[in-house]
Amino acid sequence: MDLAKPATSPMFASAPLTLADGPTFEDPTLYRSTIGSLQYLSLTCPDVAYAVNIRAVKRILRYLKHTAHLGLHIKPFPEYTLHAFTDTDWAGCPNDRRSTRGFCIFLGSNLLS
Secondary structure, three states: OOOOOOOOOOOOOOOOOOOOOOOOOOOHHHHHHHHHHHHHHHHHOHHHHHHHHOOOHHHHHHHHHHOOOOOOOOOOOOOOOEEEEEEEEOOOOOOOOOOEEEEEEEEOOEEOO
8 A cells, every 4th residue: 555546535425335346355354453453543533434434445545645644733722612513324324224423522623533
């Protein structure tokens, strides 16, 4: 993946992935290890959480290469109020009809999670 072309987004917006998309991974141990690392990364990089959970591994790695210089910045703010937002797509997965959800939590203008 060192020579891979960087991607500007973690997922394609127009074409959802299904279980039949793409070839099977040749090394199951490396695949499981990569997914485990990406699961941990999704706690600190909420922009990749959805793509990680549907196992878009190659696309996520290309996206991470493109965004390696980005991060969350905590800035001083005169009023620290806690705000939380959530969104849910009930039964939206085309493979198993599972729901997908996301959330963000702000402290003042700072994104925490």
